[in-house]
Amino acid sequence: VRPSSGNAPPTAPPTAPPVHVMDPVERTIHLVLLAGIAVSVALMAVGLALGVLQGGGIPRGVVPLADLPEAARALTPAAFLSLGLIVLIATPFVRVAGSLVAFAREGDRRYVAITAVVLAVMCVSVLLGRI
């Protein structure tokens, strides 16, 4: 608290942000995003460390999904970097799915419908894009 001059009543610090209490929807999304980022960063850090230790540097291509289990078992840097990128890409998908569940649990029909449409559009886009 700043020292107040004269008889003026002490005032709150001017830039204190309002305390925000998270509702269940926000808490779910918060956890999903945080977990996705933490896992992704950890995988990419391991991949970078392996790349430096094995002397190969950062590989110039991602591992195709089909070859990923084998590459991960072989502990190649490319596998860890690819897994990190996959987790990072998947996080928004899981986030939308998580908010769908959270809205459903709250019984908010309108937002369940909107979120379901968003998730459907995302999934259809990915499926169409692979062809």
Next chain:
Amino acid sequence: MNLLMAVPLKATIATSNLMIGVTAATGAAIFYGRGYMDPYWAVPAALGILAGARIGPRLAMYLPARVLGVVFQVVLVGFAVLMVVQATGARL
């Protein structure tokens, strides 16, 4: 959104980030499936962006919206100039 719809700048940035995140993830998944993604660029960029994303909102809570607006505009103009220069074929 900020100029035409008079949404506050911080809300504008948050909303646009959400939309970009959802649409970019869809595009990124397709790029990954087709093997176009290059970890050499993607991983350092992702780590840098994630670090910035942790620091940025904390700064934004304390910085006045006017300062954010000026910085954002300067960065955008900078990018625009860089893109025009590179489009003319000049190497930096």
